[in-house]
Amino acid sequence: MTERKPRKDAARNRAAVLAAADALFTDCESPEDVTMADVAAAAGVGKGTLFRAFGDRVGLVKALYEARLEPIERAVETGPPPLGPGAEPQRRVSALLDALLCFKLDNRGLALALEATGQDSPYGARHYEHWHALLRTVLEEVPGLGDEEFAAHALLAAVRADLVEHLAGRSGVPRERMRAQLADYTARVLGTAPART
Amino acid sequence: MTERKPRKDAARNRAAVLAAADALFTDCESPEDVTMADVAAAAGVGKGTLFRAFGDRVGLVKALYEARLEPIERAVETGPPPLGPGAEPQRRVSALLDALLCFKLDNRGLALALEATGQDSPYGARHYEHWHALLRTVLEEVPGLGDEEFAAHALLAAVRADLVEHLAGRSGVPRERMRAQLADYTARVLGTAPART
DNA sequence: TTGCAAAGCGGACCGTCGGTCCGTATTGTT
DNA sequence: AACAATACGGACCGACGGTCCGCTTTGCAA
Numbered sequence: 001m002t003e004r005k006p007r008k009d010a011a012r013n014r015a016a017v018l019a020a021a022d023a024l025f026t027d028c029e030s031p032e033d034v035t036m037a038d039v040a041a042a043a044g045v046g047k048g049t050l051f052r053a054f055g056d057r058v059g060l061v062k063a064l065y066e067a068r069l070e071p072i073e074r075a076v077e078t079g080p081p082p083l084g085p086g087a088e089p090q091r092r093v094s095a096l097l098d099a100l101l102c103f104k105l106d107n108r109g110l111a112l113a114l115e116a117t118g119q120d121s122p123y124g125a126r127h128y129e130h131w132h133a134l135l136r137t138v139l140e141e142v143p144g145l146g147d148e149e150f151a152a153h154a155l156l157a158a159v160r161a162d163l164v165e166h167l168a169g170r171s172g173v174p175r176e177r178m179r180a181q182l183a184d185y186t187a188r189v190l191g192t193a194p195a196r197t
Numbered sequence: 198m199t200e201r202k203p204r205k206d207a208a209r210n211r212a213a214v215l216a217a218a219d220a221l222f223t224d225c226e227s228p229e230d231v232t233m234a235d236v237a238a239a240a241g242v243g244k245g246t247l248f249r250a251f252g253d254r255v256g257l258v259k260a261l262y263e264a265r266l267e268p269i270e271r272a273v274e275t276g277p278p279p280l281g282p283g284a285e286p287q288r289r290v291s292a293l294l295d296a297l298l299c300f301k302l303d304n305r306g307l308a309l310a311l312e313a314t315g316q317d318s319p320y321g322a323r324h325y326e327h328w329h330a331l332l333r334t335v336l337e338e339v340p341g342l343g344d345e346e347f348a349a350h351a352l353l354a355a356v357r358a359d360l361v362e363h364l365a366g367r368s369g370v371p372r373e374r375m376r377a378q379l380a381d382y383t384a385r386v387l388g389t390a391p392a393r394t
Numbered sequence: 395t396t397g398c399a400a401a402g403c404g405g406a407c408c409g410t411c412g413g414t415c416c417g418t419a420t421t422g423t424t
Numbered sequence: 425a426a427c428a429a430t431a432c433g434g435a436c437c438g439a440c441g442g443t444c445c446g447c448t449t450t451g452c453a454a
Contacts, residue, residue: 007421007430030317036412046433051413120227123363145385150378153364157354166320167350181347188342188386204401204450233441243404248442 014053017043021064022110031113036060058117062125065114068107069127072099076134089141090190094183096135097159101182104164105175111161122160132156142190155189158182211250213240218261219307228310233257255314259322262311265304266324269296273331286338287387291380293332294356298379301361302372308358319357329353341388352386355379 006014020043024034036057040050054060081087082095104111115122122128132152139148157163159182167173173181203211217240221231233254237247251257278284279292301308312319319325329349336345354360356379364370370378 009420010431013432035410037410040433047412048414048416048433049431050433052431057412120359120363120367123359123367147378147381150375151382151385153360154351154355154382157357157360158351160354160357162317162320163350163354166317167347170317170320178347181344184344185348185351185386188348188388189382191385206449207402210403232439234439237404244442245404245444246402247404249402254441 010053013043013045013049017045017050017053017060018064018067019043021060022068025061025064025109025113026107028109031109031116034109034113061110061113061117065107065110066127068110069103072103073130075099089138090187090192092138093135093142093155093190094186096131096138097155097182097186098179100131100156101159101164101179102175104159104161105168105178108161108165108169112165115161128156144191151189155186158185207250210240210242210246214242214247214250214257215261215264216240218257219265222258222261222306222310223304225306228306228313231310258307258310258314262304262307263324265307266300269300270327272296286335287384287389289335290332290339290352290387291383293328293335294352294379294383295376297328297353298356298361298376299372301356301358302365302375305358305362305366309362312358325353339387348386352383355382 017039021034021039024039024042025031028034036050037047039060040047043050050060054063075083076096076099078084082091083099085092087095114125135152135155136148139145139151145151164178167178168175214236218231218236221236221239222228225231233247234244236257237244240247247257251260272280273293273296275281279288280296282289284292311322332349332352333345336342336348342348361375364375365372
């Protein structure tokens with residue numbers, strides 16, 4: 001047992017910080033201008049507390065991100081098809097990417113903050129490996145594909161937070177149109193030809 | 198004529214900075230740890246000079262990046278097919294992406310620095326629009342594709358600097374293998390089916 | 395050649411930000 | 425009630441991007 005239950009005030013403050021940070025990242029122009037001091041102040045907490053609870057900026061963002069992503073990961077692992085297991089692989093790939101796109105659309109500030117987290121983001125993050133491995137596995141079940149490894153990376157790159165932000169934010173591409181575009185593109189990669197004239 | 202030819206010392210210093218920065222970005226672990234002060238020192242120049250010549254960090258990186266990219270853009274615009282105009286669109290798309298991939302492979306530090314340039318990079322950079330427009334145009338000539346707009350974005354995302362760095366650097370994927378993977382993927386998007394068993 | 399204004403130089407300086415430190419306050423256990 | 429153990433929070437630090445301004449260089453023109 002390396003687990004030690006946290007003290008009551010610690011838990012309370014952690015929750016306060018999480019909530020405050022979430023709010024700040026949600027309605028900010030750019031994640032860059034949410035400072036750690038801002039978060040601490042908004043949570044009514046000292047900076048020391050903030051850093052002790054999350055280590056550093058990256059830790060905070062990751063904690064937030066993972067908390068938000070968790071429902072989706074549950075749906076992916078144990079939910080009903082096509083997102084959950086059991087669907088035809090083509091449909092599932094499509095569903096996975098669509099879910100990811102929607103997530104980034106709904107959590108723009110947060111996703112941007114995570115991917116803007118210096119270093120070689122987002123490829124250093126734990127959850128990237130996770131999604132990549134999953135997508136790769138599902139792709140392997142699609143007949144007639146080689147190099148699922150790279151294809152998985154490339155498909156994930158198509159829903160990267162800053163691209164999504166660029167399209168949805170700067171250009172004003174509406175949500176449903178983006179989803180349709182992504183679905184179309186995915187189908188092309190999968191060889192599910194859209195059969196155009 | 199708003200052009201005023203620069204003084205001799207100004208030109209010399211500008212060149213010195215460019216060279217020094219190029220060297221520093223080329224052999225650094227991460228672009229983050231090349232500071233402006235480092236560049237100035239390496240160029241044997243004061244920080245004031247550095248900032249006057251390039252405005253800010255982004256300006257410097259862009260100047261470097263564009264200088265390096267220029268030969269490729271010339272080859273694309275006026276060179277021989279398949280990179281230059283005239284080739285069958287499928288082959289040209291493939292050649293364009295391959296050229297971009299090789300460029301990022303050869304200029305990892307620089308490309309990383311540019312894309313790590315805060316804000317909504319790389320989508321704010323002039324040259325991104327340029328490449329996107331070009332790719333889009335060529336894609337339009339490929340029969341049976343819808344949404345060239347999005348497809349162009351998605352294909353460009355597959356050669357983003359940090360993905361390339363992740364694959365070539367962290368994982369040790371060799372250059373030729375990456376090129377093959379990209380070519381394969383591109384072919385799939387274009388509907389040039391590789392016809393596997 | 396000399397004079398002189400415009401252009402350029404460079405490093406001390408500034409504001410901000412992520413992150414640390416440590417004296418003080420809170421918890422919960424005996 | 426007493427006392428560890430744990431957590432608090434804001435003063436503090438080092439680094440970095442960027443600015444400022446007194447001094448030097450340049451090059452034109454007399």
